[in-house]
Amino acid sequence: MSDTEGTGRMIGTGPTIGRRRFLQGTAGALVAPAIAGLPAAARAQDKVELLFWAWTPDTQTQVDLFQKKYPGISVKLENVGQGPPHYVKLRNAIKAGSGLPDVAQMEFNSIASFKQLGVLADLAPYGVGDVGPKFIDWTWKSVTDGGKIYAVPWDSGPMGLLYRADVFDKNGLSVPETWDDYAEQAIKLKEKAPGTFMCDFGASDAGWVCAVLWQAGWRPFHLDGTSIRIAINDDIAKKWAAYWQKLIDAKAVDVKPMWTTEWFAGFDAGTYASWVTAAWAPVLMQQSMKKSFGQWRAAPMPQWQKGGKVTSNWGGSTFSTFTTSKHPNEAALFCRFMGSDPEAARLWNTKQFLFPVLKDLIDDKELMGHPYDFYGGQKVNEIFVVSENQVDPSFEFAPFQDYVNQQLQDEMAAAIAGNGTLAQAFDRVQDTVVGYANDQGFTVL
Amino acid sequence: MPTIRASPSSELGAGGGAATAATARLAVRPHRRIVVGRRLAPYVFLAPFLLLFAGFLVAPLLYAFQMSLFRETLVGGARFVGIDNYVRAIHDRNFWDGIGRLFQFGFMQIPVMLGLALVFALILDSGMALARGFFRVAFFIPYAVPGVIAALLWGYLYGPAFGPFSQLSVAMGLGQIDFLAGGGLLPSLANIAVWEYTGYNMIIYYAALQSIPRDLEEASAIDGATALQHAIRIKLPLILPTITVTIIFSIIGTLQLFTEPYLMRNLAPSQINSHYTPNYYAYTEAFTSQQYNYSAAISFALGAVVAVASYGFMLLANRRGRR
């Protein structure tokens, strides 16, 4: 491990010396191809310029770290939009055949889509594979396929439960450990305090829907070449739909759209007693709420089986590079640094409050043990640390996940508005997605 | 390029002598100067606009039209399909539902918006109200507010639990109002459009009114007319062409409605789905489903509907005008 770090440093200090010392070193066959593959440009000491598209705030800090360590490579960071606009720009550039950056932020749920477009570069030939073991298993599995590496993990969003201790206490609720328990508490809350809900059912955000279904064992997609198995409305989905339908019908949960003024206000005012959400949510809540300061707590995500230890992930990004990049070596190096360099990675957590994906950081009790006053002094991250290690690694996103998300949102919203049940919504989504996949030339199994 | 034969004598208000000199010059070489100047002039004046128009509007449109005749899939690439996409669009319920919705929206919104704009422009132009300069600016400001905050803003104003109007209603014992639910959504969106664009149209009418000569008003005064009569009988007919232009562009704008549903989509996801209006449908087809070809076809189909509606209106207007 440390040898790899050493050779990494050597690449930057000077090509000829580095190569000689390095070839003499015991670093091993893994890294040798990377050095041998150094393009003429780097050897000629021309400064290599990389273009990097990312939206996470203050990313320049880590970019500066990289440039300091590798003075031969300069990186231009651009924020071209957050989420959808960023991907629109990537797709436009792909269509135009020019303008793609060297490295781009790529959320976990988008990797399959861009892999399908054939533009994601394989990082394995550049020796990125040796940092694999440093990452939490499920994150590494999400970026690899067979022997190929399509991205380097950046941050994650393992799921947990945030709840209002004051609302729970006032209404005699206990922290639910299972989903059945959660439903019971929800009904109880509804009876005791009619204007208060256990949570807001987040159907307006497909990311949330996928995350909670993921935990339940939902595996809607499996791609194999150009064949795809689509099982959106399987039994697990139906069971999940029935579960929430019951709560919706009983008015034990609200059905307002997420991320609106009313929704934020609802949390602060105590209209919603809990939120099943990801590890990045605590900081978000802290920044946007005041009245409920000190009243929130974190707990593990409710389980479908009693004593179960399965969670899922919502969000999280990676670093990807493209086959069109003129500097694949440097781009791979950059991805690797940004994701796995200890100093940079630590900063992601302490400066931008990203939830880490490196085993070293997750296991760092001091880093993850910070008490938060907003949460009554609780060391909130500890809950999510446990969750991170329990994320089931077998979930696969669709190579047209945007389309799937849109359909999920449309149909679930229709169901909530009274047009059938949630279960029927899943049936409709299954039909339209299968139709779309066929249309797009996939063989649907 | 016709040369500008400017000479001091061509200035207006010059004495008769200069005019004679000019006519003398004309007698010598009238033919070349006038014919070249006049025949070529309209094309010269139109050229800059038309060139830019051709390059940045027509060319992309032709490209888009070409795209609409193909189909590109994630697996397999692009192939020519002729009018398949158009046939699909004509049979697409999502498309027609959207059109129907917009006709409702238009009937609600356009008369209110243009009517208010006209009334306010007339009031301001009459010179009889106080603080005219202030009102002029104030009414224009909504148009200048960037759309990015619309969701926060209207999400708040329309909110059933925390919005001021709903809270007022609760305080009066009438219960919460959910502006964005069910049948209330379209009027609520129409309200946003009225708020945004009334000032815009008012400015257009105001400028047109300002160009009406004051002697007409004096003539009306002599005839013993009230300001109101003068406004309705004289001013209004004079700015009818301007009003027609704004109506046509309002029709076009309404049928192409995109921004309001796009910004509000997170506030009423059960209703503002990905095909709420045809233009928004075209957008999601392109940028979410990556069906750029079908998206282009929808856009052209929408253009056809807009053309029918606009020309239909112009025909109606002409017929009534002739009476």
Next chain:
Amino acid sequence: MTIAARTVRSPAFRRQRWLLTAVLGAYFVYTFIPLLYVIVAATKTNADLFGTFGLWFAEDFAFWENLRGLFTYQDGAFSGWLLNTFLYAAVSGLGAAFFATCAGYALAKFRFRGRALCFALVLGAVMIPQTALSVPLFLMLSKIGLVNTPAAVILPSLVFPPGVFLMCVYIEDAVSNELIEAGRVDGAGELHIFGKIAFRLLMPGFATVLILAFVSTWNNYFLPLVMLSSSEYFPITVGLSQWYASATSGSGGAVLFTIVMAGALVSVLPVIAAFLFMQRWWQGGLASGGVKA
């Protein structure tokens, strides 16, 4: 009450004056309430934004902080965006208004072959929604290497068809044919007639189209979103919406709503300034003499 009578300060006149002012005042209240929310929101902290009554201030007055945050966040990107927006809007506005005026003049005052076709073509092209244009325009500009430059935003914005129609309609009445004929008789070339004689009469219309084109470009979101991928070229619309979306990003997001609100307020000010500046052309300069109230 007749117009003649109103020059006398009669009670009837005063009544009408107050009535009309009240009507305008009522609409002003309607206009102002949403603006009040924006103003008030810009004075709050994010934590207060959702917890306090939206149309009144909170205990913590954070307006100056928000302003400071607005101009310092992301290394002061906002100032750059403000300048960019002004550049795009001013250049496009002036250009669009000028070209629209020339074109409108041609359509209004000349009968030539292709006139009807022109009308039909320009109007027809507007009927197809601009969403259809964004990807093709991007691909075309990408081929000639103009993507991600100010030109990519300015050039398409110079095409303002509503302006052409408005000017056409305006010029028909504002510039009398006699005037033009007189100029021709005097031996003036067409360009001279347009520039020296007609243009002065067009000013109110020109000013109107100018302010409309200016604001239209100022508020344009999709064109710059598609064309630009460097923050240094962004206009306010794209920049602010990035910051706005930051809160809902999930991982790594920062809640920036109140800064965005402050940004929205700041962004309205130059437009108001431009409007006030343009207003002078609505008074005066009319061929038949006399300045309107």
